[in-house]
Amino acid sequence: MSLQLPLAPTAGNRRGVLLVLAAVLAVCMVIGAGTGQLEIPAGEVLGSIWHKIGLDWGTVPTHPQGDSTLWNVRFPRLLMAALVGAALATAGAVMQGVFGNPLAEPGTVGVSSGAAVVAAATIVFGWDFFGEWTVAIGAFVGGLLTTVLVYLMARSNGRTEVVTLVLTGVAVNAMAGGALAFLMFAGDTSSREEIIFWQMGSLNGARTAQLWVVVPVVLVGLVASCLIARKLDLLALGDKSARHVGVDVDRLRGVAIVVVAVLTAGAVAFAGIIAFVGLIVPHLLRMVVGPGHRALVPASALGGALLLVLADQFARNAIAYADLPIGMVTSLVGGPIFFWLLRGARRSAGGWA
Numbered sequence: 252m253s254l255q256l257p258l259a260p261t262a263g264n265r266r267g268v269l270l271v272l273a274a275v276l277a278v279c280m281v282i283g284a285g286t287g288q289l290e291i292p293a294g295e296v297l298g299s300i301w302h303k304i305g306l307d308w309g310t311v312p313t314h315p316q317g318d319s320t321l322w323n324v325r326f327p328r329l330l331m332a333a334l335v336g337a338a339l340a341t342a343g344a345v346m347q348g349v350f351g352n353p354l355a356e357p358g359t360v361g362v363s364s365g366a367a368v369v370a371a372a373t374i375v376f377g378w379d380f381f382g383e384w385t386v387a388i389g390a391f392v393g394g395l396l397t398t399v400l401v402y403l404m405a406r407s408n409g410r411t412e413v414v415t416l417v418l419t420g421v422a423v424n425a426m427a428g429g430a431l432a433f434l435m436f437a438g439d440t441s442s443r444e445e446i447i448f449w450q451m452g453s454l455n456g457a458r459t460a461q462l463w464v465v466v467p468v469v470l471v472g473l474v475a476s477c478l479i480a481r482k483l484d485l486l487a488l489g490d491k492s493a494r495h496v497g498v499d500v501d502r503l504r505g506v507a508i509v510v511v512a513v514l515t516a517g518a519v520a521f522a523g524i525i526a527f528v529g530l531i532v533p534h535l536l537r538m539v540v541g542p543g544h545r546a547l548v549p550a551s552a553l554g555g556a557l558l559l560v561l562a563d564q565f566a567r568n569a570i571a572y573a574d575l576p577i578g579m580v581t582s583l584v585g586g587p588i589f590f591w592l593l594r595g596a597r598r599s600a601g602g603w604a
Contacts, residue, residue, distance in 0.1 A: 265546040268539055272553035279557060280333065283564045284325045288572070291317050323459075331457035331465065332563040333556035334579075335518040336528055337468045340555020341476050342514040343529030344536075344547050348483035348509045350413055355536060356530040357515040359420045360508055364427035364518045365397020366390040371431055371446045375438035386449070387461070394516030397423060402508050410501050416508075452523035452578025454563050461521050468517035473552055475510045479503065480544035487542065525578045527585025528555050534592060565568040 256293040265570045285291040291312050298309025299321050303464050312318055342357040350359070355365065370390040372378070388528050405411050433445050455587040482503050518525070540546040559577070562584070566575040 265540045265550070268536075269546070269550055269553060272550065272557060276333065276468065276553055276557045276560065277561050279564070280316055280329050283329055283560055284321055286564065286568060287320075287325065289314060289316065289320050289420040291321065296321065306509055310536075327459045327462055328454050328457040329452050329560060330462055331521065332559045334462070334465050334469045334559070335454070335522045335525065336532075336555035336559025337552040338472060338514040338518040338555070339525060339528040340532035340551040340558070341548055342511045342518075343555075344533035344544065344551040345476050345479070345483065345507050345514075346511050346529065348544055348547075349488075349504055350417070350487060351487055353490040353534050354530070357511050358424070358529075359417060360511065361397040361401045361420050361423040361427060362512050362515040363519055363524055364424045364431070365396035365400075365553075366516055367450060368397075368427050368430045368434070369393025370449055370523075371434040371438075374436045374445050374449070375442045387464075391516045394519060395512050397427065398508060398512035398516075402505060410539075411504055416504075423442060436588060448576065449523045449577070451576030452525040452581075453574065453576050454522055454566075455574045457521065464516055465521060472510055472514035473515065473548075475506075476514070476548045477545075479507060479510070480548050483507065483544040484542075523576075523578060525559070526582045527589065528558060528581055531585045531588050531592075532558055535588075 256550075281293050281296050285293050285296045291314065295310055295312045298311050298484065299318055301308035302311050303322070303537050312321065329553060336418055343355075346355045346357055346427065347353050349355070352440075367390070369392065370386050373386045373389040378389070379385055401416070401423050402411065404423075405416040406489045407415065423485075431446075438446065482493075482498055485496055486497050486500065486503060493500050515529070532554045533547060536550045536554050537547055558581070561578045562577050566577045566580050569575055
């Protein structure tokens with residue numbers, strides 16, 4: 252199943268798309284940093300950045316709490332949004348390449364459901380092994396372990412077939428859903444509310460200390476995704492054809508799934524479950540930059556970062572003195588877009604093959 256493009260994008264067009272995405276992301280982050288209950292002009296936001304790095308350019312925020320608000324609250328939250336969005340969208344692009352299906356997404360291998368179960372168990376049983384980091388670390392480990400379990404259960408005779416991997420993921424996701432329901436039933440009212448809020452996703456409370464954990468995890472995942480991008484293109488030819496040109500298909504599939512697990516688990520550990528980013532962003536950008544993963548992976552990273560920065564901006568400012576769950580925002584936006592993509596694909600003569 253592959254999406255047929257009306258025109259093959261050129262290398263120049265791909266570079267142009269990447270530059271535009273990067274520029275729009277930078278502008279949106281500057282505007283987002285100045286928007287909120289305390290309004291800070293974009294010029295003062297830039298001035299604060301220049302002065303922070305030792306350049307005497309621009310004007311620092313005139314409000315006495317301006318600098319503190321930017322560096323302690325808004326910049327960490329914006330950077331977390333960009334990192335989480337980039338991680339989820341890149342994981343989606345890699346996952347779709349592994350499965351050869353633009354409808355695949357990171358949750359297929361159970362990473363999100365596994366993370367949710369362990370996070371819920373941590374909340375219900377009051378585990379406090381790592382202090383305030385316990386839920387995040389538990390979610391990260393749970394996501395990784397669940398993905399490894401799905402992969403090992405799907406292997407047969409030293410090989411992993413895509414269909415078997417999908418069905419195993421469906422079964423594990425179903426079991427994880429049952430475990431999550433039990434934990435919510437077993438927990439008290441406070442625990443249930445905390446689990447529900449975590450599942451809806453939120454960047455409220457993102458701090459600089461958390462960024463020091465998320466940044467290396469996401470960077471490792473992004474670099475690994477770029478390194479395997481060319482082989483993912485060969486995998487699109489089919490397993491037999493890829494093996495004929497020297498690709499170790501099973502090893503590539505295993506490495507790719509580990510990369511997806513690291514990216515997704517790193518994202519959901521501090522942000523909770525955020526739906527549709529890993530499905531919609533690479534799906535849309537594939538129509539712009541083409542199916543080649545050397546362009547699609549970085550484009551998805553930038554597109555995912557941009558989407559989540561905009562979604563977080565809406566979540567923070569849509570209702571005065573309220574912070575909407577960002578997972579709810581992405582679901583409300585992503586659902587109609589997904590239906591539109593499906594409708595367009597059915598109408599096009601050669602839309603899906």
